[in-house]
Amino acid sequence: MRLLITRPLPDRVMQAARARFDVTARENTLPLTPEELRASLRDYDLVLPTLGDLYAAPVFADVPEPRARLLANFGVGYNHIDVAAARAAGLAVTNTPGAVTDATADIALTLILMTARRAAEGERLVRSGQWQGWHPVQMLGLHVTGKRVGIIGMGRIGRAIARRCHFGFGMEVVFHNRSVTDPGLPARQVPLVEAMAADVVVIAVPGGPATRHLIDAEALAAMQPHAILVNIARGDVVDEAALISALEGRRIAGAGLDVYEREPLVPEALRALDTVTLLPHLGTAALEVREAMGMMALDNLTAFAEGRALPNAIA
Known part of the structure; x- marks a missing residue:
């Protein structure tokens, strides 16, 4: 399955992701642009987004038949994702509670x-x-x-x-x-x-x-x-x-x-x-914490790919 990782993640997480998925990894540390948001829904099966990647309702409206089926958010907070609009478009959404x-x-x-x-x-x-x-x-x-x-x-x-x-x-x-x-x-x-x-x-x-x-x-x-x-x-x-x-x-x-x-x-x-x-949003800025967040996001992605229940589905 094709996976887009929207921001650079720790090496351990990237290695694990590449071992399981066909990964495209953005090197840009800025959030996805409006066009990149829409392309992510059209061109990938799975997306691992994070804070600032603004999946608002108009993004889903512009891609009426998305290829993507899961947004596995890197982070516990997901107010940058319109969960209702994602569900209506056929996408599940997960996050990474506990690790943070x-x-x-x-x-x-x-x-x-x-x-x-x-x-x-x-x-x-x-x-x-x-x-x-x-x-x-x-x-x-x-x-x-x-x-x-x-x-x-x-x-x-x-x-x-x-x-x-x-x-x-x-x-x-x-x-x-x-x-x-x-x-x-x-x-x-x-x-x-x-x-x-x-x-x-x-x-x-x-x-x-x-x-x-x-x-x-x-x-x-x-x-x-x-x-x-x-x-x-x-x-x-x-x-x-x-x-x-x-x-x-x-x-x-x-x-x-x-x-x-x-x-x-x-x-x-x-x-x-x-x-x-x-402070510059340092809440989870420790390597072991960011690794744990990434591995939790990968657990959600792997569960989806294998047809299992999502460990951290957003209710």
Whole structure:
């Protein structure tokens, strides 16, 4: 079966893919162009896409009888794929849950600590050569230990963040989730407004129409002036304009972001703020994690080719 891999993947994954499929691998690291999206449906049996490969409804509409039968997404998030339109066109869609959980939770903790303790700002100060030495009231930040963390979304990643915060830093955990759930550790499920009132707020919900701008101006208004917001979910879960307004008005103390509303575009207003930690979507950026994601995507592809049930079909 002909397989298109839309972005360069780790060598181990590519070798495994070539051993099983007739592989065409793009060398370009940018998302598929509109024409490439349509050609992928016309010319290949299987596609392994990833973040930014925008399989929207018009793409499927333009290829009414696609050759492709599976989009095996590389990543747990799939809001770049219109799943309903894919199904209507006869394509199954899978993703790679589980493989990304701990790495993404680690990045959440990285952003919490970097933002609360002003680490990025401090590094810039040292690199600029302007640091004049230690003094007792220099760059005072938020002491994380023992504070309250509000986690928005208590799925696999939310639970992993909660464990790190509670058992690692003695934080009180409150969370907001669309359904009642037991996170398996001391934590209280609360309304969104109460979770937003924590000292540290972490966004860990899936992307998609249901969560777009979930964190809007009203939600941000519930935050405390000393609090920080961390987003490791999808960029458009947060209304970026409302966040910039809250930061510029000092209505919240800071933000740590690994994702953005219009990636890779990061507004100048965000880049200009010293109170914001900005990472280039590093959530799963560790070799063993990306290998695990790739092998999970290949498991889905192989199962499809062999006529077996898809291990990670998107319901």
